[in-house]
Amino acid sequence: MAGIAALEAIYLIKGGINKSSVSSNEKELFNAGSAENFSNGKTYPYLSNQFFLRRFEDGGFLAMSIKCTHLGCVVNQDSKGFACPCHASKFNKYGEVMAAPATRPLDLFPVIIENGEVLIDTTKPFKRTSYLKSQLTYA
Amino acid sequence: MKDKKAINFPKSIENFLLHLHPIKIDARAVKFTRTFGLGGITALLFIILCVTGMVLRFSYVPSVAGAYDSILALERETIFGHFLRNLHHWSAKLMIIVSFLHMVRVIYSMAIFKKRAENWIYGLVMMFFVVAASFTGYLLPWDQLAFWAVTVVTQIIEYIPFIGVPLADMVRGSSTVDEQTLLNFYTLHTGILPLLFIVLMSMHFWLIRKAGGVALPKIEKPEKVNVNPNLIWIEIMAAAIVIAALFLTSAFYHAPLLEEANPLVSPNPSKAPWYFLGAQELLLHLHPVFGAVLVPLAVTAFFVYLPFFRVKNLNVGVWFNSPLGKQITIQSSIVSFVFTFVLIYLLDHFLHFQLWFTSWPMWISNGILPFLAYMLPMGAYVYFWKAKKQAENTEILLACTSILLSSYLSMLFISLLLRGEGMTLIF
Numbered sequence: 001m002a003g004i005a006a007l008e009a010i011y012l013i014k015g016g017i018n019k020s021s022v023s024s025n026e027k028e029l030f031n032a033g034s035a036e037n038f039s040n041g042k043t044y045p046y047l048s049n050q051f052f053l054r055r056f057e058d059g060g061f062l063a064m065s066i067k068c069t070h071l072g073c074v075v076n077q078d079s080k081g082f083a084c085p086c087h088a089s090k091f092n093k094y095g096e097v098m099a100a101p102a103t104r105p106l107d108l109f110p111v112i113i114e115n116g117e118v119l120i121d122t123t124k125p126f127k128r129t130s131y132l133k134s135q136l137t138y139a
Numbered sequence: 140m141k142d143k144k145a146i147n148f149p150k151s152i153e154n155f156l157l158h159l160h161p162i163k164i165d166a167r168a169v170k171f172t173r174t175f176g177l178g179g180i181t182a183l184l185f186i187i188l189c190v191t192g193m194v195l196r197f198s199y200v201p202s203v204a205g206a207y208d209s210i211l212a213l214e215r216e217t218i219f220g221h222f223l224r225n226l227h228h229w230s231a232k233l234m235i236i237v238s239f240l241h242m243v244r245v246i247y248s249m250a251i252f253k254k255r256a257e258n259w260i261y262g263l264v265m266m267f268f269v270v271a272a273s274f275t276g277y278l279l280p281w282d283q284l285a286f287w288a289v290t291v292v293t294q295i296i297e298y299i300p301f302i303g304v305p306l307a308d309m310v311r312g313s314s315t316v317d318e319q320t321l322l323n324f325y326t327l328h329t330g331i332l333p334l335l336f337i338v339l340m341s342m343h344f345w346l347i348r349k350a351g352g353v354a355l356p357k358i359e360k361p362e363k364v365n366v367n368p369n370l371i372w373i374e375i376m377a378a379a380i381v382i383a384a385l386f387l388t389s390a391f392y393h394a395p396l397l398e399e400a401n402p403l404v405s406p407n408p409s410k411a412p413w414y415f416l417g418a419q420e421l422l423l424h425l426h427p428v429f430g431a432v433l434v435p436l437a438v439t440a441f442f443v444y445l446p447f448f449r450v451k452n453l454n455v456g457v458w459f460n461s462p463l464g465k466q467i468t469i470q471s472s473i474v475s476f477v478f479t480f481v482l483i484y485l486l487d488h489f490l491h492f493q494l495w496f497t498s499w500p501m502w503i504s505n506g507i508l509p510f511l512a513y514m515l516p517m518g519a520y521v522y523f524w525k526a527k528k529q530a531e532n533t534e535i536l537l538a539c540t541s542i543l544l545s546s547y548l549s550m551l552f553i554s555l556l557l558r559g560e561g562m563t564l565i566f
Contacts, residue, residue: 047403071294071409072291072315073291073405086287086408087423087562100493103427
């Protein structure tokens with residue numbers, strides 16, 4: 001009995017139920033338009049697509065999730081970076097934690113630049129432990 | 140009490156009642172202050188919740204597009220719709236409080252040991268289901284309160300190492316709170332949980348009778364009285380008072396309903412449901428491995444194992460086991476409440492371990508250090524009772540229980556009432 005229960009638990013935790021069938025495994029790419037339209041040193045919110053797109057001073061792009069890594073509230077932009085309204089976590093422009101209770105930087109969405117167009121893969125955010133220069137994508 | 144005449148029920152109802160209860164019981168068990176009727180009131184609340192819940196199902200639409208509007212239609216355009224929702228809401232709130240008090244009562248009246256140990260486990264499981272039922276119901280109105288409270292709590296689950304994220308995804312049926320979550324919660328709330336309750340309640344009641352009813356101290360010749368009318372009368376009175384109070388409350392105080400859920404705007408502050416606020420407070424001060432895993436596991440293990448500790452001078456059915464036990468319970472509850480309160484104040488304003496020891500790993504500066512800041516003084520306090528006052532291990536168990544419960548209440552109190560915008564302390 002316990003064995004069957006354990007198997008069932010594993011099946012469920014592994015995602016045994018799927019209520020909406022995805023027809024293909026294609027990435028969900030969001031096209032933000034031509035890279036030239038984004039000026040350096042500015043952050044562009046794409047709230048309904050769940051990310052902030054930032055272009056840094058050196059022209060590199062970073063797409064950060066709008067969700068606070070503490071408990072999942074939506075962070076707001078402020079002059080220094082991002083601030084969470086729920087439990088006062090603060091993040092800098094690179095998404096790194098400036099003030100607890102959050103423990104890791106804002107999650108990222110992969111940015112792909114094809115033919116000068118900025119594409120953001122919004123299929124799944126990925127977690128990181130710190131900001132690295134290699135996370136930036138250049139046109 | 141003996142002169143009262145038996146209530147004239149139809150035969151079938153009388154027989155049914157006398158199958159729930161024995162025909163005669165100990166006179167001391169009938170006394171209201173023995174149980175405060177807490178278990179019975181919880182069962183009554185379950186029935187009220189089932190009845191109101193079933194009626195609410197006629198109007199509720201379990202979808203993101205329809206849920207909020209169906210609540211508005213219920214409140215504005217349905218006869219007694221608003222009242223019905225209020226009644227369901229207040230009964231659910233009361234059920235959490237009353238079942239918690241019932242748990243506290245059986246611990247302190249020493250009614251969980253020996254042959255009652257197994258029933259304690261059923262009780263704990265039901266306590267968990269009471270919280271689960273309330274939490275799953277919390278999401279259904281699909282307003283800002285519901286959406287963000289459930290977001291925050293399911294996000295806490297993600298902190299559990301290894302299985303956290305898949306477990307949270309299973310609860311949500313998705314990686315965020317969305318229509319899948321709503322459907323999961325609706326099914327659990329209106330189908331699976333009530334069904335499990337019926338099974339568990341049957342076991343719980345049967346095991347109480349098997350253990351000989353309410354736990355009482357042993358005496359030479361206990362006086363026996365008829366259940367009808369002595370107990371039945373009190374039960375009817377208590378039920379009538381609870382129902383009347385709920386009707387009055389529901390007529391004047393509305394269940395909360397904020398704006399429709401908006402996944403792009405988090406209200407400030409976003410708090411978990413009130414009964415989870417102690418846990419949320421803990422997570423503000425402790426590294427998730429401690430706050431979301433080790434501490435909850437240890438506390439759960441303690442409460443599950445509670446009746447199985449080897450105790451020496453056990454007095455079943457005696458409040459607080461002994462006069463010393465009463466003294467310990469009262470004092471340790473107060474000490475732990477105040478200590479937790481002061482410690483949180485210090486952690487918020489002065490003890491910034493994380494900033495002082497930036498080079499140390501977070502699980503030390505933000506985990507072990509605040510954990511020890513709580514455990515060492517509390518451990519020393521319990522040791523003081525054992526060493527200086529010769530408290531037996533039964534009394535020490537009561538002290539530990541009181542410390543844990545009182546600390547949780549202290550955290551809940553702070554998080555509920557003393558934290559404002561950005562979850563900062565208001566003083």
